[in-house]
Amino acid sequence: MNKxxxxxxxxxxxxxxxxxxxxxxxxxxxxxxxxxxxIISLLVAYITVINFDCCDPILITPSHIIYFIKYxxxxxxxxxxxxxxxxxxxxxxxxxxxxxxxxxxxxLNNDFAKMVLANSITLxxxxxxxxxxxxxxxxxxxxxxxxxxxxxxxxxxxxFEKVLLKIYG
Amino acid sequence: xxxxNNILTYVGLGFVLLGSIFLFLGALGxxxxxxxxxxxxxxxxxxxxxxxxxxxxxxxxxxxxxxxLLVIIIFIGVSNPxxxxxxxxxxxxxxxxxxxxxxIDAYEAExxxxxxxxxxxxxxxxxGNK
Numbered sequence: 134m135n136k137x138x139x140x141x142x143x144x145x146x147x148x149x150x151x152x153x154x155x156x157x158x159x160x161x162x163x164x165x166x167x168x169x170x171x172i173i174s175l176l177v178a179y180i181t182v183i184n185f186d187c188c189d190p191i192l193i194t195p196s197h198i199i200y201f202i203k204y205x206x207x208x209x210x211x212x213x214x215x216x217x218x219x220x221x222x223x224x225x226x227x228x229x230x231x232x233x234x235x236x237x238x239x240x241l242n243n244d245f246a247k248m249v250l251a252n253s254i255t256l257x258x259x260x261x262x263x264x265x266x267x268x269x270x271x272x273x274x275x276x277x278x279x280x281x282x283x284x285x286x287x288x289x290x291x292x293f294e295k296v297l298l299k300i301y302g
Numbered sequence: 303x304x305x306x307n308n309i310l311t312y313v314g315l316g317f318v319l320l321g322s323i324f325l326f327l328g329a330l331g332x333x334x335x336x337x338x339x340x341x342x343x344x345x346x347x348x349x350x351x352x353x354x355x356x357x358x359x360x361x362x363x364x365x366x367x368x369x370x371l372l373v374i375i376i377f378i379g380v381s382n383p384x385x386x387x388x389x390x391x392x393x394x395x396x397x398x399x400x401x402x403x404x405x406i407d408a409y410e411a412e413x414x415x416x417x418x419x420x421x422x423x424x425x426x427x428x429x430g431n432k
Contacts, residue, residue, distance in 0.1 A: 157373045215347045216324050223331040223344060232340055232400060234409040255383035256350060261343050262383070263390045263409055271409040273339045273390060273400070 140182075148178040197300050204296045211257040211292075218258040222275070233277040237286040238268050239294060246301040253293045260289050310362045317359030325352035338393055339400050346386040353378050 155170040222229055241247050251262040251270065259275040272289060279285060328348025335341045354375050361371035395413060 154373060157369050160369055212347070212351055216327075216351045219331055219344050219347050220324075220327045223327055223334055228334060228336075230335075230340060232337075234400065234407045236409070236412075251387065252380065252383040255387055256347060256379075258347075259343065261339065261346065261390055262387050263339075263394060264387075264412070266412060269412070271412065273343070275340060275343050 144178055144182045147182050148174050151177050200296055200299050204293070204300075207292055207296060208253055208256070211253070215256060215258040229276070231276050232273065233280075234263060234271055234273050235277060235280060235282075235285045236269055236271050237282045237290060239270060239286075239290065240268075241294065241297060241301060243301040246297050250290065250293055250297055254289060257289070257293075310365065314359040314362030317355050317362060319359075321352045321355030321357075321359060323352075324348050324355065328352060337400050338398055339390060342386050342390055346382060350378060350382045353382075 152170055152174040155174055156167075159166050159170065239247065239250065241250060247265060251265055254260050254270070254272060255262050261273040261275075262270060263273050264271045270290070272285070274285075274289070279288065325348060328345055331344025331348060332341045335344055357371050357375055357378070361368040394409065399410075400407070
């Protein structure tokens with residue numbers, strides 16, 4: 134990994150996220166807990182921030198929050214559908230699978246957005262992200278219906294990417 | 303207040319039951335699927351929703367823990383697909399190819415290309431970032 138330089142913005146972002154996680158776990162307002170949390174968060178943020186090469190902080194606006202919520206529901210629907218899809222294939226005695234590895238190109242440029250897209254693809258019906266090389270996604274697909282990259286893109290990535298492009302585009 | 307707690311307990315039990323069913327189906331999928339990649343497919347999806355559902359069910363039964371459990375749910379949702387992606391990528395690169403009814407393999411060319419240009423042996427070039 135190539136280490137990026139220490140930057141104060143990243144440090145503050147990391148500190149805030151770590152402290153929020155600490156607070157969610159302790160859920161108490163006692164000063165001793167809060168002070169311990171702040172000290173530990175500062176330490177952890179200081180040690181780990183040079184390794185974070187992704188996730189450039191973006192300015193969050195209200196419309197982003199709406200799209201985040203929309204993304205969450207798109208994602209949740211896909212996850213539930215994926216589970217019924219797995220159940221259907223597993224229970225069927227003939228095991229109806231037709232696997233292969235396909236690829237498509239994404240328009241996203243932000244590393245964090247690409248990670249979110251890759252994770253979402255893994256959790257949607259019948260697809261598993263094997264690798265991401267620059268802008269190319271390699272997807273293991275349990276039921277290959279098309280090999281043309283554009284059709285693959287339409288089938289697998291479009292509903293997620295439409296929302297992600299609104300946030301990071 | 304009591305009735306609300308009762309309702310929450312039953313809803314929570316429903317979530318735990320649903321999660322267990324999904325986890326069982328995932329295990330069955332790992333048993334029945336023919337090769338590693340298909341097993342990962344079944345395992346990842348079922349265990350993610352199954353574990354989330356069980357944890358959420360426990361959270362509804364014990365509302366005091368709900369916030370902590372929500373953090374755990376987010377953590378499961380982020381880390382599960384990541385680890386399965388890491389497993390799939392590492393096993394492909396160490397020579398475990400999908401063997402069952404192989405129809406198309408777009409990844410093979412990419413791995414070959416990288417092997418050709420791996421003379422420099424720069425591990426950063428494989429990570430896909432810069």
